[in-house]
Amino acid sequence: MMRSIGFLVNPVAGMGGAVGLAGTDGKADEAIRRGAVPRAADRALQALSPLRGEEIRWYTSAAPMGRDVLASAGIERCTVLHHPATPTTAADTRAACRAFLEAGVDLILFCGGDGTARDVLDAVGREVPILGIPAGVKMYSAVFAVNPAAAADLIRRAGEIPCRESEVMDVDEEAYRSGRLTTHLYGYARVPFIPERIQGGKQVFEQQDEERAKDDIAAFISEVMLPEMLYIIGAGSTTARIMERLGLVPTLLGVDVVRNGEILVRNADERTLLALLDKHPRAKVILSPIGAQGFVLGRGNQQISPAVLRKTGLRNLIVVATPGKLAATPLLYVDSGDPDLDREVGDSLQVISGYRIAQRKRVIHPD
Structure with a gap:
C-alpha cells in the first residue's frame, strides 16, 4: 500500500546557531544581519534524496516551505496543499499541517527545531505520527531523528515499525540567550521509533x-x-x-x-x-x-x-x-x-x- 507523507520545511530554522544567537525564534532578521545562511533546506535534502523512487505520495507546502526541496531531491510528483506568506511564519506551519491532516496523510515530516515541533503539535496533536529532520539550534524534543540519514531510514520503514509517545519540549529562547536553560514539557506526539535513530529528550543532572x-x-x-x-x-x-x-x-x-x-x-x-x-x-x-x-x-x-x-x-x-x-x-x-x-x-x-x-x-x- 502506498504511504502518504506531508512534508514541510521551516526555512529559517537553525540560522541563529552559527552566529551565536542560541536560537532563531523572532531573530531571523538579526541572524541574517550577522551573516547567517539558511541551512534547513540542505538538511531536508540530505534526508529526502535517498527516498527518490520510493512508493510515497507526497503532500507539501509551496516554496520555500517544501516544494523546492522535493524538486531538488528529484521528487517531482507531489501535491501542493498550502501557499505560505512572505516571510513565512509559525501560522504557515500550522496551516500546512492542518491541510495535511485533512488530506489523510500517514505521517507528517518536518524540518526545523523545537519551535517547529511545537507548531506541528499544535496543529495535529496525536492524530497522526510526526517526525522531525533536525535543523534547529538546540532540539531538546524527542521527536527528531538523530540526523538526516536516520530520518530517511525511519521514513522507509514507517508503517512497519511501532510509534512511541515522545516529548515535545518548550524552551524559553529569551532566557536561553541570557544564559538560563528553562524548559518544560509542552506535550506528547506519536513518533515512529527505532532505537539509535530517534534522539531522546535532554536531562539535567544536579546531584x-x-x-x-x-x-x-x-x-x-x-x-x-x-x-x-x-x-x-x-x-x-x-x-x-x-x-x-x-x-x-x-x-x-x-x-x-x-x-x-x-x-x-x-x-x-x-x-x-x-x-x-x-x-x-x-x-x-x-x-x-x-x-x-x-x-x-x-x-x-x-x-x-x-x-x-x-x-x-x-x-x-x-x-x-x-x-x-x-x-x-x-x-x-x-x-x-x-x-x-x-x-x-x-x-x-x-x-x-x-x-x-x-x-x-x-x-x-x-x-
Missing part, C-alpha cells in the same frame, strides 16, 4: 556527586592546559566549571575562547572562531555531550562548525562529562552537518569523567 565530579574534571583540565594554546570551550555546566576554575566567568550556553588563562572572546560565533584560528592555529575544542541525548556536535554548538573542526583537527577534540551523565547516556552521536566529518570521528570517543579518569564511549553513525 551533589555530580557537582564534585565537575570540580574534579575542571581541576584536571586546568592542570593540563598548555601555554599559547587556543581553547574553544563549548556550552554546558561542566565546561562552565572549567572556566570558573580558571577564575573566568563563562557564557553558560555559548562558546568562549580562552588563551593563557584569559578570555579572548565571549559567546563567539563561527566567523569569529575561524578568524581566531587563522591567527592562532594551535587550538583545542572542549565539549560536553547533552545529557541522555548524547550529542557531542550539532546540538546547541553549531558555532563549532565543520570548518572550525577541520582547522583544529579532530585529534584536538576533548570531551568531558560526569559519571552520572555518562551512566544515563549510553551512546554518543555527532551531527555536525558534514557526514564525512562525522564518520571521521570514529566509532568511539574518550570522555574525561574525573580527575585523571576517562571512559571510552561508543559513537553511533546511523547512516
Whole structure:
C-alpha cells in the first residue's frame, strides 16, 4: 500500500546557531544581519534524496516551505496543499499541517527545531505520527531523528515499525540567550521509533556527586592546559566549571575562547572562531555531550562548525562529562552537518569523567 507523507520545511530554522544567537525564534532578521545562511533546506535534502523512487505520495507546502526541496531531491510528483506568506511564519506551519491532516496523510515530516515541533503539535496533536529532520539550534524534543540519514531510514520503514509517545519540549529562547536553560514539557506526539535513530529528550543532572565530579574534571583540565594554546570551550555546566576554575566567568550556553588563562572572546560565533584560528592555529575544542541525548556536535554548538573542526583537527577534540551523565547516556552521536566529518570521528570517543579518569564511549553513525 502506498504511504502518504506531508512534508514541510521551516526555512529559517537553525540560522541563529552559527552566529551565536542560541536560537532563531523572532531573530531571523538579526541572524541574517550577522551573516547567517539558511541551512534547513540542505538538511531536508540530505534526508529526502535517498527516498527518490520510493512508493510515497507526497503532500507539501509551496516554496520555500517544501516544494523546492522535493524538486531538488528529484521528487517531482507531489501535491501542493498550502501557499505560505512572505516571510513565512509559525501560522504557515500550522496551516500546512492542518491541510495535511485533512488530506489523510500517514505521517507528517518536518524540518526545523523545537519551535517547529511545537507548531506541528499544535496543529495535529496525536492524530497522526510526526517526525522531525533536525535543523534547529538546540532540539531538546524527542521527536527528531538523530540526523538526516536516520530520518530517511525511519521514513522507509514507517508503517512497519511501532510509534512511541515522545516529548515535545518548550524552551524559553529569551532566557536561553541570557544564559538560563528553562524548559518544560509542552506535550506528547506519536513518533515512529527505532532505537539509535530517534534522539531522546535532554536531562539535567544536579546531584551533589555530580557537582564534585565537575570540580574534579575542571581541576584536571586546568592542570593540563598548555601555554599559547587556543581553547574553544563549548556550552554546558561542566565546561562552565572549567572556566570558573580558571577564575573566568563563562557564557553558560555559548562558546568562549580562552588563551593563557584569559578570555579572548565571549559567546563567539563561527566567523569569529575561524578568524581566531587563522591567527592562532594551535587550538583545542572542549565539549560536553547533552545529557541522555548524547550529542557531542550539532546540538546547541553549531558555532563549532565543520570548518572550525577541520582547522583544529579532530585529534584536538576533548570531551568531558560526569559519571552520572555518562551512566544515563549510553551512546554518543555527532551531527555536525558534514557526514564525512562525522564518520571521521570514529566509532568511539574518550570522555574525561574525573580527575585523571576517562571512559571510552561508543559513537553511533546511523547512516
